[in-house]
Amino acid sequence: MLAHNRHLGNPENQRRREQAQSPIVLRAMVGIAQSIFVAIASIFNFFILLLKKSSRAYCKYQVVTYQSNIPMSPLTTHRLLSVKRKILVLDLDETLIHSHHEGVLRPMVKPGTPADFTIRVVIDRHPVKFSVHERPHVDLFLSVVSQWYELVVFTASMEVYGTCVADKLDRGRGILKRRYFRQHCTMDFGGYTKDLSAIHPDLSSICILDNSPGAYRKFPHNAIPIQSWFSDPNDTCLLNLLPFLDALRFTSDVRSILSRNQQQLQDL
Incomplete structure (x- = not known):
């Protein structure tokens, strides 16, 4: 039993276990990062779409005038x-x-x-x-x-x-x-x-x-x-x-x- 415990506590074996677990942890971290990136991109696209719709609505309903009823001078009227x-x-x-x-x-x-x-x-x-x-x-x-x-x-x-x-x-x-x-x-x-x-x-x-x-x-x-x-x-x-x-x-x-x-x- 003592020999077995020494075998488990061997630094070399522990390093091997950590190396075996590293790819699993790395893949998990990459997956989490990708999920966060997709969520942020979706939120960003949503706000961009909302901004475009607001811009179209503003452009469509903004009040624009042209001063076509300015009194003309007598010379302009005669012309x-x-x-x-x-x-x-x-x-x-x-x-x-x-x-x-x-x-x-x-x-x-x-x-x-x-x-x-x-x-x-x-x-x-x-x-x-x-x-x-x-x-x-x-x-x-x-x-x-x-x-x-x-x-x-x-x-x-x-x-x-x-x-x-x-x-x-x-x-x-x-x-x-x-x-x-x-x-x-x-x-x-x-x-x-x-x-x-x-x-x-x-x-x-x-x-x-x-x-x-x-x-x-x-x-x-x-x-x-x-x-x-x-x-x-x-x-x-x-x-x-x-x-x-x-x-x-x-x-x-x-x-x-x-x-x-x-x-x-x-x-x-």
């Missing part, structure tokens, strides 16, 4: 009265809104992003539900520019869809009464182009806001390009256009200003 009231043609998809129909979620829109409104239409005898997202500040934009221009909707979408979207954007204000749809477009180079002369024969007083250059291929000197919009809640393109559109209405021929866009492209 405005001496020129024709201009027409601003507005595209819908990817210019003022972005939409996708039920069951098809484009990769540009994150799953779970709530729509600003939905519409239900019948296409080829099949009911289709569209989720529509409004470009940031579109309501303010329409309210302001409708004081300066006659607004016309011109979309390459089908009339049954475009009418519903335009009605929602109008919100009963009667500012989007004139509307043109796919049947008013012409096919050119595999895409739809929009004939501005069908809206008004005097091209000096008409301009088009569209994200697709192909839509105004035949009228580049009447075009106001804008970046395509899909889901960015921080987009300010419509707001940025207000000072420019405010000034453009004073010109006698919009092409004298808008043609410079074409010239700049040629100079690049």
Whole structure:
């Protein structure tokens, strides 16, 4: 018995036992560390998601104004009265809104992003539900520019869809009464182009806001390009256009200003 106890108390044997137990302890510590790391990462991701949602909500509901009712000087008033009231043609998809129909979620829109409104239409005898997202500040934009221009909707979408979207954007204000749809477009180079002369024969007083250059291929000197919009809640393109559109209405021929866009492209 004494010999056996001496054998157990042998430092060499004790060291061997400790060495055998070390991998087990190490694996346990690694497992605990991994669990703690996963928990911390989950908490961090949760707070990041919460911050993003709060940021989107703030951007959507923050109050933005544009001083469009500042009294004009007599000289400015005289200048405005001496020129024709201009027409601003507005595209819908990817210019003022972005939409996708039920069951098809484009990769540009994150799953779970709530729509600003939905519409239900019948296409080829099949009911289709569209989720529509409004470009940031579109309501303010329409309210302001409708004081300066006659607004016309011109979309390459089908009339049954475009009418519903335009009605929602109008919100009963009667500012989007004139509307043109796919049947008013012409096919050119595999895409739809929009004939501005069908809206008004005097091209000096008409301009088009569209994200697709192909839509105004035949009228580049009447075009106001804008970046395509899909889901960015921080987009300010419509707001940025207000000072420019405010000034453009004073010109006698919009092409004298808008043609410079074409010239700049040629100079690049």
